[in-house]
Amino acid sequence: MQYQTDQIDQTTLLHLYKNMLKPRLIEEKMLVLLRQGKISKWFSGIGQEAISVGVTMAMKDEEYILPMHRNLGIFTTRNVPLFRLFCQWQGKMSGFTKGRDRSFHFGTQEYKLIGMISHLGPQLGVADGIALASKLKNRQEVTAVFTGEGGTSEGDFHEALNVASVWQLPVLFCIENNGYGLSTPTSEQYFCENLADRGVGYGMESHIIDGNNIVEVYQKISEITESMRQNPRPVLIEFKTFRMRGHEEASGTKYVPQDLMDFWEQKDPLNNFKSFLIEQGILTETDDDVFRSKIKAEIDTALDMAFTEDAIVPDMETELRDVYHPFEYEHVTHKEKTEELRFIDAISTGLKQSMEKHTDLVVMGQDIADYGGVFKITEGFVEAFGKDRVRNTPICESSIIEVGMGLSIANIKSVVEMQFADFVSSGFNPIVNYLAKVHYRWNQKADVVVRMPCGAGVAAGPFHSQTNEAWFTKTPGLKVVYPAFPYDAKGLLATAINDPNPVLFFEHKALYRTVRQDVPTDYYTLPFGKAALLNEGQEITIISYGAGVHWAISILEKHPNIQADLIDLRTLQPLDTEAILTSVKKTGKAIILQEDSLFGGIASDLSAMIMEQCFEYLDAPVKRVASMETPIPFIGQLEEQYLPKSRFEIELLELLKY
């Protein structure tokens, strides 16, 4: 192996060596512990250390790195204490996830390392978000993110590279091409010669680097990152390397031809570099022995401490408390002055006032900048706040939600507009797996609001009419808001933006231009978890939200003699259970009206909750009324039949007679 060391001093060369030696020795120890049954699983990075170490040493401490499961060398080079790492792997309290997630699935702001989620791809978009924050704050910083060659087949890879290049974000995309993705060889993973060639398609500079040559990695990445700091842009690197052990230890390497193993064994990054340093007189065997015994002693001490630390004692309260980032709701009251606003205007003004209040809040979405969004909610925003903060995005829901996550890591709030709530399915993974779980996993806020123009009644067919709140209400870690009136929409949107947790904010399209109300002119907030009692009566409790509230109102207007409590839930997570239970205990009858089709919707949970907690008070079975169990049809008469409005009237009258 050739090493071009003219520009690197001897201290740095030794540093590079020691930094590779440490993860190697830790791994060797882990393999022993694995055989002894003392640890459960191990993903080996043996043979790939030069990439982790070389890149990390080329980065500045304040710059973020997003590593994968084979990047132990990144953690050790950033000097994460071994005791904490071992506690993390052992699921101990002094680890990074309180026993809630395993191996390298954690992040730490202290060391500016943002670990992966199992799904591999999402962190590529998260890196875009962190880099966007650097760019917006004019910090000359690079963000480095890692993926295996297998992970490059995921859509997240394409989306993240595309966004980074359209927005010219300073992201160093590092592909570790180690020959296999689990058992899949590269020939079954992609159909081009080099993955670096993909850079051309993104208009992105790219390089191929020998991932087993520590000097080449360090030298080239140092040059590239320095140039990226001066001239912010994304760069794609393909590191050629090889996975010397199984995908994880238990799965072995039977499918790897022996000659490949032998070939790469010769290219071992640590052994080769050691020989070179010895040849050059920079290192002696004695020095090496000293380094090794020092590192081994450090490993043994840290392991002893980690093994002796008490096991975590489960406590339900702690587990539940950590699902959400703490949020102290601040009630901002408004002055007397009001203006009559349509639902859509209330959202637009609310968003605008929040942009004024939070001066670095960023909004992102398709066509939201000069065009003002398909519903015109952000019309005029570019003039008011500029294109940095009002960002048109390519069509890439996953990536943009991941960007929101990255901004949050860098302490910037964001609001992401789904053009239609239906399209959130293309960004589903980062919402339910990244944003929803990140606080519980490692105490990181996901300060992102996803605006969801939803709902039927506008003859828009199966892909522009869904009300898909149930996809999210069942996922711990998310908050779900669903206003029915302009006043609520404006105040709740302000709260959603103040709240540092991920919030799905549903806006029913059929209400946008049909519902008007006097709305306070200035900024105000409304609390989550507080339903509105819109009508009071002794006979029955009607529970609904969104457009359902308006259907219920119109039926009550048609039957003025019905004495009903009408509860508008306003937020579904958190849910105002007290308002529901108090009302049902008074009336003894409950009917729940939901626009979504019945099975698995929130009405089913409300019904179960009422049965469990109000059984002795009930005079009739709890009734759920919802849409048909079909996709949403297009033409008016089919849609009307699908929706529950007319069935609601019949069921309500039936239940009253019970």
Ligand SMILES: Cc1ncc(C[n+]2csc(CCOP(=O)(O)OP(=O)(O)O)c2C)c(N)n1
């Ligand atoms: C979305 C998703 N699909 C499948 C898996 C299972 N899986 C975990 S790692 C892996 C192989 C990854 O290969 P590569 O990206 O090349 O990284 P390497 O393990 O080789 O370092 C697979 C298939 C996963 N974690 N996530």
